[in-house]
Amino acid sequence: xxxxxxGESRDVQGTPSLAELITQLDxxxxxxxxxxxxxxxxxxxxxxxxxxxxxxxxxxxxxGGGSAAAPWWLATxxxxx
Amino acid sequence: xxxAVTATSNPESLIVAGRAFSSRLIIGTGKxxxxxxxxxAHEASGAEMVTVAVRRVPLDRSSESFLDHxxxxxxxxxxxxxCYTAEDAVRTxxxxxxALQTDLVKLEVIGDQTTLFPDNEQxxxxxxxxxxxxxxxxxxxxxxxxxAKKLLDAGCAxxxxxxxxxxxxxxxxxxxxxxxxxxxxxxxxxxxxxxxGTASDAAIAMELGADGVLMxxxxxxxxxxxxxxxxxxxxxxxxxxxxxxxxMSKRLYASASSPLQGVIK
Numbered sequence: 170x171x172x173x174x175x176g177e178s179r180d181v182q183g184t185p186s187l188a189e190l191i192t193q194l195d196x197x198x199x200x201x202x203x204x205x206x207x208x209x210x211x212x213x214x215x216x217x218x219x220x221x222x223x224x225x226x227x228x229x230x231x232x233g234g235g236s237a238a239a240p241w242w243l244a245t246x247x248x249x250x
Numbered sequence: 251x252x253x254a255v256t257a258t259s260n261p262e263s264l265i266v267a268g269r270a271f272s273s274r275l276i277i278g279t280g281k282x283x284x285x286x287x288x289x290x291a292h293e294a295s296g297a298e299m300v301t302v303a304v305r306r307v308p309l310d311r312s313s314e315s316f317l318d319h320x321x322x323x324x325x326x327x328x329x330x331x332x333c334y335t336a337e338d339a340v341r342t343x344x345x346x347x348x349a350l351q352t353d354l355v356k357l358e359v360i361g362d363q364t365t366l367f368p369d370n371e372q373x374x375x376x377x378x379x380x381x382x383x384x385x386x387x388x389x390x391x392x393x394x395x396x397x398a399k400k401l402l403d404a405g406c407a408x409x410x411x412x413x414x415x416x417x418x419x420x421x422x423x424x425x426x427x428x429x430x431x432x433x434x435x436x437x438x439x440x441x442x443x444x445x446x447g448t449a450s451d452a453a454i455a456m457e458l459g460a461d462g463v464l465m466x467x468x469x470x471x472x473x474x475x476x477x478x479x480x481x482x483x484x485x486x487x488x489x490x491x492x493x494x495x496x497x498m499s500k501r502l503y504a505s506a507s508s509p510l511q512g513v514i515k
Binding site for chain 1: 277278279280281282288301302303304305306307309313314315316317326328329331341342344345346348349350416417444464465466467470
């Protein structure tokens with residue numbers, strides 16, 4: 170099946186849980202957060218949530234920043250003006 | 251794991267939602283030339299709270315954690331930088347809370363890419379939602395009294411009016427607005443966010459009655475960030491003292507400081 174992770178299309182074998190997906194992605198950082206179809210999934214729920222075809226997953230971490238700077242990042246609407 | 255102490259311990263603390271910080275300076279973590287330079291600047295600034303941005307994890311490489319480069323004693327203030335709608339800001343805040351286990355959020359909804367001015371309408375909309383969800387909301391907004399009142403009515407813990415466009419270094423562009431806000435909202439926690447360029451700008455913000463200043467570029471883009479961080483620390487302290495001391499009133503003409511009688515003829 171196909172899922173979208175941080176806006177990128179990915180083919181996934183079987184029906185892994187969110188926890189399994191994150192293990193496969195080999196993310197080393199402790200402080201990340203995950204959104205599935207625009208809803209935050211708590212870390213304690215990752216192993217119970219099974220992925221489905223066309224799911225949209227956002228995985229975020231923290232970067233240096235003060236204010237604004239980089240353009241908007243989550244995949245939805247574009248700013249109009 | 252903040253260095254904050256109880257709110258009653260020191261009347262000169264910066265209070266944010268019942269949490270006290272002995273430094274009135276909050277600083278950013280972006281634009282530094284190296285992690286070492288950032289750490290030195292953070293150390294020199296005396297700041298106890300630093301703001302970080304939320305971004306997608308790169309999937310093509312295993313990335314190191316930026317947070318590991320911060321002093322663990324610092325309170326992390328996640329921000330919604332880069333969001334252009336209330337909805338995206340709310341999503342970002344929720345993700346930050348989940349990852350950091352903090353209810354603090356510097357709410358930022360940008361309205362325009364050239365000026366990076368806030369979209370006040372979207373900011374208020376997001377603030378209402380986030381306060382309901384238990385967040386301690388610190389919104390960045392245009393230095394406008396009416397907007398300030400609306401954000402406070404919505405339950406924001408502090409308000410963060412801009413001094414000038416983000417990263418511009420122009421300093422306080424509308425001192426009258428900050429004075430009016432201070433006078434009309436004596437109980438509000440006002441933290442000037444964005445636009446200071448050098449130490450005197452920070453001092454001016456504090457002299458006008460701000461409770462604190464948040465800055466990033468002024469320190470990060472200085473030739474010597476640690477030195478500028480020290481300057482900012484001193485400026486914030488000096489400005490605060492001057493505000494508490496109560497400045498003399500301005501007059502158009504001279505007023506002699508020495509007695510007029512007894513001058514030799």
